[in-house]
Amino acid sequence: MSQSVFEQTDEKWEDPLDLIDEIEELKKEKDATILAHYYVDGEIQDVADFTGDSLKLARDATKVTTSTILFSGVHFMAETAKMLNPEKTVLIPDLLAGCSLAESCPADKLAAYQEQLRAEGRDFLTVAYINTSAAVKSLCDWIVTSGNAREIVDKLPADKEILFVPDQHLGRYLSEVTGREMILWPGACMVHEMFSLQDLLRAKKNNPESIVIAHPECPKNILDASDFIGGTEKMRRFIESKSEPTTFLVATEANMIHPLEKLGPQHKFIPVPGIMTSTGETCACNRCPHMARNTLQAxxxxxxxxxxxxxxxxxxxxxxxxxxxxxxx
Ligand code: SF4
Incomplete structure (x- = not known):
C-alpha cells in the first residue's frame, strides 16, 4: 500500500513511475531478481519477481537463476537468502533495515543463557523463530516460521524442554496450541506489540459484521479478541476461502493489506490501528520502520x-x- 505519491530523496523528488521503469531496466542489465516481503510498500511488491512471507521467500531464494538477488525486506531475511543460495550476490537496499524482534535476542546473550541452562542440568532444544540473526540461528536446533511452527514443535521429543526465542507472544501462542511448555525468551516485535485492544474493540463496534484476523506475533489480549489467528500465508488462504464480500479488520503490519486486496478485491480490509495520538488521530505505528527503509529509490x-x-x-x-x-x- 503506497503512502505517498512521490519518493523523497535528500536532493530532489522523483516520480515513482520513472523509478519503476529504471528498476525494470536495471533488473535486466544487472541480471537481478527482486524478492519482496509483504510488509514493504505495495509499489515495490508490484515490481518484484517474488513476494511472500519469510518462509515463502526463503524457499523462493533457492529457485533464483539470475546472478544477483535483491532482497527487499530486512537484514535477517537477506542473510537467509545468502545462506540458501551462497553463489549468488545478495543485496539489501538499506543496511539499517533491521528488526526489533531479531535484535531483542543477541547471539552472545543467547549463548550465555544456554550455558546457564546446561549448568543447571536442563535437557532442552532451542527453537528459534526465523526473525533472528544468522549468528543466533547457528546456536539453535530448529528454525520455525509462523507457517510451520506448530508442525515442527509437534514432532519434538516429549522428554526435551523447549527454549523458544525470540518472540514471547508467538511462543506463548504456540505453547497453548501444542500443549508443550516452553522457556520463553522475552523478545517482541515493536509493530505487533503496539496494537491497542481499545482501538480494536472500537473498530469492531463500528464494523459489527467484520472478521478480525491477527498475526500470532500480537500480544495475547489482541489474539483473544480475534476471530482468526495465522501467519501471512495462512491469512491469505483464509481470505481466499471467503467468496462473499466481507469486512476484515487486519492486525498485522499495514502493508499486508496490499496483497490481501489483490487476492480478494470484493472484500474490505481495515488495518487495525495502533495507539491513538493526543490529537485523537491514529499513529502509523502499525507500519514497520525497518521495512519502510525499502523505498523505490533505495x-x-x-x-x-x-x-x-x-x-x-x-x-x-x-x-x-x-x-x-x-x-x-
Ligand atoms: S514487523 Fe516486527 S518482526 Fe517484522 S521486520 Fe518489522 S520489527 Fe521485525
Missing part, C-alpha cells in the same frame, strides 16, 4: 551501485544446516 540505488552486499560469515555454515533442515524439507 531499491533503484541498490541495483545501480551493487550495494549493500551480504557477505558470507563463518557461522553461516552451521546456520545454513539448521535452516535447510527446518524450512526446506
Amino acid at each position: 531499491v533503484r540505488d541498490s541495483l545501480k551501485k551493487n550495494q549493500y552486499e551480504i557477505e558470507w560469515q563463518p557461522f553461516f555454515d552451521k546456520a545454513k544446516d539448521v535452516v535447510e533442515k527446518s524450512l526446506l524439507n
Whole structure:
C-alpha cells in the first residue's frame, strides 16, 4: 500500500513511475531478481519477481537463476537468502533495515543463557523463530516460521524442554496450541506489540459484521479478541476461502493489506490501528520502520551501485544446516 505519491530523496523528488521503469531496466542489465516481503510498500511488491512471507521467500531464494538477488525486506531475511543460495550476490537496499524482534535476542546473550541452562542440568532444544540473526540461528536446533511452527514443535521429543526465542507472544501462542511448555525468551516485535485492544474493540463496534484476523506475533489480549489467528500465508488462504464480500479488520503490519486486496478485491480490509495520538488521530505505528527503509529509490540505488552486499560469515555454515533442515524439507 503506497503512502505517498512521490519518493523523497535528500536532493530532489522523483516520480515513482520513472523509478519503476529504471528498476525494470536495471533488473535486466544487472541480471537481478527482486524478492519482496509483504510488509514493504505495495509499489515495490508490484515490481518484484517474488513476494511472500519469510518462509515463502526463503524457499523462493533457492529457485533464483539470475546472478544477483535483491532482497527487499530486512537484514535477517537477506542473510537467509545468502545462506540458501551462497553463489549468488545478495543485496539489501538499506543496511539499517533491521528488526526489533531479531535484535531483542543477541547471539552472545543467547549463548550465555544456554550455558546457564546446561549448568543447571536442563535437557532442552532451542527453537528459534526465523526473525533472528544468522549468528543466533547457528546456536539453535530448529528454525520455525509462523507457517510451520506448530508442525515442527509437534514432532519434538516429549522428554526435551523447549527454549523458544525470540518472540514471547508467538511462543506463548504456540505453547497453548501444542500443549508443550516452553522457556520463553522475552523478545517482541515493536509493530505487533503496539496494537491497542481499545482501538480494536472500537473498530469492531463500528464494523459489527467484520472478521478480525491477527498475526500470532500480537500480544495475547489482541489474539483473544480475534476471530482468526495465522501467519501471512495462512491469512491469505483464509481470505481466499471467503467468496462473499466481507469486512476484515487486519492486525498485522499495514502493508499486508496490499496483497490481501489483490487476492480478494470484493472484500474490505481495515488495518487495525495502533495507539491513538493526543490529537485523537491514529499513529502509523502499525507500519514497520525497518521495512519502510525499502523505498523505490533505495531499491533503484541498490541495483545501480551493487550495494549493500551480504557477505558470507563463518557461522553461516552451521546456520545454513539448521535452516535447510527446518524450512526446506
Ligand atoms: S514487523 Fe516486527 S518482526 Fe517484522 S521486520 Fe518489522 S520489527 Fe521485525
